[in-house]
Amino acid sequence: AQSVAQPEDQVNVAEGNPLTVKCTYSVSGNPYLFWYVQYPNRGLQFLLKYITGDNLVKGSYGFEAEFNKSQTSFHLKKPSALVSDSALYFCAVRDRGFQKLVFGTGTRLLVSP
Amino acid sequence: DVKVTQSSRYLVKRTGEKVFLECVQDMDHENMFWYRQDPGLGLRLIYFSYDVKMKEKGDIPEGYSVSREKKERFSLILESASTNQTSMYLCASSFQGVDTGELFFGEGSRLTVL
Numbered sequence: 496a497q498s499v500a501q502p503e504d505q506v507n508v509a510e511g512n513p514l515t516v517k518c519t520y521s522v523s524g525n526p527y528l529f530w531y532v533q534y535p536n537r538g539l540q541f542l543l544k545y546i547t548g549d550n551l552v553k554g555s556y557g558f559e560a561e562f563n564k565s566q567t568s569f570h571l572k573k574p575s576a577l578v579s580d581s582a583l584y585f586c587a588v589r590d591r592g593f594q595k596l597v598f599g600t601g602t603r604l605l606v607s608p
Numbered sequence: 609d610v611k612v613t614q615s616s617r618y619l620v621k622r623t624g625e626k627v628f629l630e631c632v633q634d635m636d637h638e639n640m641f642w643y644r645q646d647p648g649l650g651l652r653l654i655y656f657s658y659d660v661k662m663k664e665k666g667d668i669p670e671g672y673s674v675s676r677e678k679k680e681r682f683s684l685i686l687e688s689a690s691t692n693q694t695s696m697y698l699c700a701s702s703f704q705g706v707d708t709g710e711l712f713f714g715e716g717s718r719l720t721v722l
Contacts, residue, residue, distance in 0.1 A: 501650075504648075529710060531713075536716070536718070537715055537716065538612075538698055538713035538714050538715045538716050539651075539698065539700075539711075539713040540713070541710045541711075541712075544710060585650065585651065595641065595653055595656055595666070596711055597653075598643075598650045598651040598652075599650055600648060600649060600650035601650050
């Protein structure tokens with residue numbers, strides 16, 4: 496069965512510093528991996544996805560993620576955090592041939608001024 | 609602009625009431641999903657549908673049913689609401705056969721059962 500793990504409930508970072516939100520996955524084959532962001536009382540917004548090819552994927556709002564097959568990880572990164580990046584971040588995985596996404600438990604990012 | 613619209617943002621219901629949560633998408637997507645979001649548990653799939661009148665159970669279907677009479681509309685039904693169904697409910701849609709494609713989400717419906 497496919498699954499993802501987000502080991503940190505919360506990540507705190509100062510504005511201007513780099514940020515990393517961690518995600519590891521488990522699938523039987525090659526994965527499709529996604530990151531979503533949720534602002535308070537809103538639905539989820541798509542940030543980026545890894546399908547194949549370059550291990551470094553660039554997405555919306557200056558975010559990027561690095562796919563590491565040997566470590567089964569897909570960590571979300573940003574070189575310089577903004578206070579407005581404070582939100583709840585979800586990693587998700589889809590196994591090839593399946594239509595549904597499996598989500599992690601989410602990581603709350605708090606960026607302090 | 610693509611859109612998934614959930615009819616109610618906030619609902620308050622009493623135990624035992626029947627609850628309908630409606631979701632409409634305007635992207636001509638074949639797949640539609642209902643997730644439930646709870647703190648510390650992330651998103652859990654309740655039901656999904658890949659075609660009109662078709663439905664598949666997700667990970668936590670107990671206490672819920674769904675209806676998909678038209679392609680653009682997917683309804684979640686709580687036949688007899690209970691307090692443990694107090695939660696945020698998220699509807700999503702996607703193209704079928706494009707498993708590289710992302711899900712598009714509605715704004716969510718926050719249900720409180722008293």
